[in-house]
Amino acid sequence: MGMPLYWRVCLINGLVLVAATVALAVLPVTVSARVLVSEAIVLLLGLAGIVVLNSLLLRTSLAPLDRLIRLMEQVDLQRPGQRLPEDGSGTVAKLVKSFNAMLTRLEIERGTSNAKALAAQEAERHRIAQELHDEIGQSLTAVLLGLKRLADRAPEELLDEITLVQETTRAGLDEVREVARRLRPGVLEDLGLHNALAALATEFSARGMHVRRVFSPGLPPVAPETELVIYRVAQEALTNVARHSGADLVELSLRRQGSHLVLGIEDNGRGLRGAEEGTGIRGMRERALLIGGELQVDDRPGRGTAVRLFVAAEGLS
Known part of the structure; x- marks a missing residue:
């Protein structure tokens, strides 16, 4: 099992401080009671070296976390297969593996739930199309037949109005059939x-x-x-x-x-x-x-x- 991230950071900082201590003990460098300009420059260069070395070591250790954060911000379950490389060991590697496994589970669960939702949607479309055809369509057909019988017995001055109602009803019936056809593509099943x-x-x-x-x-x-x-x-x-x-x-x-x-x-x-x-x-x-x-x-x-x-x-x- 790899070293936890906390102890890895502590070890990196400890190694940097030990290296700085050894350098001070070995190198012939002294600091006057009143710090000279040359001594200040040496101290500043040493401090900069410690900061840079510490930063590089920490960046190397924490780079997988940066990649993980970027993937978290960009991941889209509608484009499956996005994964991070599972290299190394330790806390960060375990976190990457857990995240990849979580994405896999989410994609499977999302696919299953979407399949059920779309199946329910198609079933509901089928039901609505059937009701439009069987109930509203038949009712409008009955209205058209009634209007035709009425037109046969109506006085001449009412024929134009009855004809207009017939055309409106027929147009409504055509629209109902068109909606039902779009909801349930019968031609797909039949042809x-x-x-x-x-x-x-x-x-x-x-x-x-x-x-x-x-x-x-x-x-x-x-x-x-x-x-x-x-x-x-x-x-x-x-x-x-x-x-x-x-x-x-x-x-x-x-x-x-x-x-x-x-x-x-x-x-x-x-x-x-x-x-x-x-x-x-x-x-x-x-x-x-x-x-x-x-x-x-x-x-x-x-x-x-x-x-x-x-x-x-x-x-x-």
Whole structure:
């Protein structure tokens, strides 16, 4: 077991004082009753040497603590794997090892809790979408049927008003169905990832920006939870582009790159312009961690933003 930090500091200072005492005893140096300028210079040089030597020894011993403090200030659990080298022994080395072990536990616990939270979120989205479709959607459909029967018997002067109410109700029904579809991507379950991403591109193209699709052929199938994460990341990224970037052209791609499956969303908008990552990007990072993936967000001044999701080979089935 290494020497405790307290005793190490005491030993360093003791060695410095012993060296200074030996130097005074051995060197032919004397101090007059009235200190001369030359003697004062020697004393000051000796004091400076003691301070410098003591500082260097303490800095060497406490350097791991400085590295640990910097990592504590910069650590981000959304970017796992940040660790300090576990060199040496003693109190500082034990502290570094304990900190690394704590980071490992936190990453595991955070991943588990995030998986449960996102699973609960998807289940709640599914429930709300089902209620919107089954209850509100059916109620609005019944209203439309009632309005049609009313229009068949209504006097001529009321037909325009009834028609207006019908159109408003039909628009509301379409909005309810659209919200339900965004909450629960049924096309993903029914037709697969490629068709779901294609439908997503078509939906956002209808909002006024051109979404170009680039899907590599022969991509391997992935697990359902990986498909859902890829779809949600694409959905969130395209939503951010539509809301904040001012882009009129977006490329949505899905490619195989070495041992990774890569989802890309690149726009020609104004970029992040130094803004901090918002909840949308952090949410995408959380989802990427659930499948062992990595999210990269590149701000390209004058050329928009590029979002890429890398799913490692072990995430492929």
